[in-house]
Amino acid sequence: MTDSDEAAGDPQAAIDAQGERRREDLDDRIFEHSAGDHQEGIPFVGAGPGNPRLLTVAGKELLEEADLVVHAGSLVNSEVLEAYCAHAELVNSVGKDLEELIPLMRDAYEDGQNVVRLHSGDPAIYGAALEQMDALEHEGIPTYLVPGVTSAFAASATLRTQLTLNELANHVAFTRPQGKTLTPEEDHVSEFVGMGDVTTCLYLGTHAVRETMDRLLADGHDPDLPVAVVYHASWPDEDVILGTIETIADRVEEAGYRASALVIVGEAVTGSGYERSYLYGDWANRGPDSDG
Structure with missing residues (x-):
């Protein structure tokens, strides 16, 4: 055969x-x-x-x-x-x-x-x-x-921010928390958040927001790090919940969401503190004779 x-x-x-x-x-x-x-x-x-x-x-x-x-x-x-x-x-x-x-x-x-x-x-x-x-x-x-168009892009548009911002968020991680199909050893959420300049987008993790945030707190991450949960991004019943690693779980549970939300962790959620890019600054105005 x-x-x-x-x-x-x-x-x-x-x-x-x-x-x-x-x-x-x-x-x-x-x-x-x-x-x-x-x-x-x-x-x-x-x-x-x-x-x-x-x-x-x-x-x-x-x-x-x-x-x-x-x-x-x-x-x-x-x-x-x-x-x-x-x-x-x-x-x-x-x-x-x-x-x-x-x-x-x-x-x-x-x-x-x-x-x-x-x-x-x-x-x-x-x-x-x-x-x-x-x-x-x-x-x-x-x-x-x-x-x-994936939900992370719709969520960032709703939040009126970028997932990458100069000197604030140089990387984006699409990931999911541990659960039935992902072992604790395969869960790298804490590692991504710990890198500091990563916007971490959590798919398939609405039901595990509290567990995930509790693990981030236990790992010593900043409790005031911004977190956004965008339920049904771009749908008529879209809902946006804003908080921090410390507060977001209570707010999601109060709203009653257990599925169909995109969780974003990182400073890019608020877009506060980024640096002006080189694209439209001095770098863009360099003449042919400039150094470098």
């Missing part, structure tokens, strides 16, 4: 086989297409953070052409579906495993339908797109990614 025979109908075997193939040789399509290109196959589209206007042009066009949209349930704002997918068959992926999703998308595509797999935010950030793509590719169904 070949690897291909074993992987047929078995998503995990297909994932393993595709991984081995990538180790041996890069996909030619990497050099033939760029993000935003219309390509052959099933697109895995980032729906953005929530507001339909934050869907990319490429994503909008693909949804408007779709016959079948497999979407990430309540993680995708229903307004996106109503605005761009009213004509298509909609399938909620919540509660369905790969053994059900892969044949569903494969069969529809082979029947000549335009199939779109719609993920929340951007599929590259804490999504599970690649495993689906690998399983489909192994069965001969081409796939590709269409980027979306």
